[in-house]
Amino acid sequence: MDDVPMxxxxxxLGPPGSGKGTQAERLGGEAFSSGALLREAIADGTExxxxxxxxxxxxxxxxxxxxxxxxxxxxxxxxxxxxxxxGFPRNVAQAEALEDVLAEQGRGLGAAVLIDIPxxxxxxxxxxxxxxxDDPSTxxxxxxVYHRETEPLIDFYEDRGALRRVDGTGTPDDVxxxxxxxxx
Ligand code: AP5
Numbered sequence: 001m002d003d004v005p006m007x008x009x010x011x012x013l014g015p016p017g018s019g020k021g022t023q024a025e026r027l028g029g030e031a032f033s034s035g036a037l038l039r040e041a042i043a044d045g046t047e048x049x050x051x052x053x054x055x056x057x058x059x060x061x062x063x064x065x066x067x068x069x070x071x072x073x074x075x076x077x078x079x080x081x082x083x084x085x086x087g088f089p090r091n092v093a094q095a096e097a098l099e100d101v102l103a104e105q106g107r108g109l110g111a112a113v114l115i116d117i118p119x120x121x122x123x124x125x126x127x128x129x130x131x132x133x134d135d136p137s138t139x140x141x142x143x144x145v146y147h148r149e150t151e152p153l154i155d156f157y158e159d160r161g162a163l164r165r166v167d168g169t170g171t172p173d174d175v176x177x178x179x180x181x182x183x184x
Contacts, residue, residue: 003180004029004082009075009107010183011085011098013153014115016142017122017129018168019175020086023115026176027183029082034090037070038062056133059141061090061149068097075105082110091149095156111183112157115168115175119143 004010004027012020024031038056041049048070052062061067071088089095102109122143126134133142157163164182168175 003027003183004084005110006080006082007107008110009083009085009102010110011089011112011157012087012115013112013150013157014168015117015119015122015146015150016139017126018115018117019172020115022172023113023176023179024084024086026172027084027179029084030078031084031086032071032074032088033086034067034071034088035086037074038067041070057138059133059138059145061145064091064093064097068094068101071098072101075101075107083107089153092152092156095153109160109162111164112153112162113164113166113179113182114154115166115179117168121169 010027010029012024014020021033021036024033035056038049038052042053042056043049048066052066055062067088067090071085075083085098089098099109123136123139126139127136133139154163166175166178166182
């Protein structure tokens, strides 16, 4: 059963490797990963993919207008089913753009769930995976970018009364229980 109410959007926040993708799948609802959409564009050889690839290889954020456009299109094709956003928004400008998109589409933000894990565990988990952008220097940069660009969203969503903090350590099942409880 979906844990995301119809018409509602849950945002998953957290550092690289915190388990956003893993938990998005478990929550039910329609999951959109901005990273996965960008990797699809790269695999399809599109112009957008070529542009995104340079940034992703360095562990930098892809320009806002590219990612906001992808998410707006993805949400626009959705029916009323609840949606989980994994990896978007990633900075305050994207979070503000998301508010506009949700207002345009008549959707509401259900919650922003922060999956919290220490940086050491990020490095440990990601080093065992082997994606193109998982080499140690790129991961270190992804973490720096997270602390600099994405962490301010914790206050952004706290100010809106939407933030839920979840301990992201333990097994994926342990974390899923906490995430579910936080959005219930
Ligand atoms: P993206 O694909 O979003 O990567 P990320 O945020 O760095 O996150 P990851 O996919 O590495 O981790 P995750 O938190 O989803 O964890 P996962 O479940 O996979 O972004 C990649 C790049 O795209 C960015 O660097 C940027 O360039 C660009 N980009 C994406 N979105 C953007 C945006 N909005 N704006 C601009 N640029 C953007 O788990 C990780 C690993 O840990 C897996 O192997 C998993 O099996 C394992 N694992 C999960 N949970 C647990 C657990 N509880 N215990 C042990 N292992 C676990």
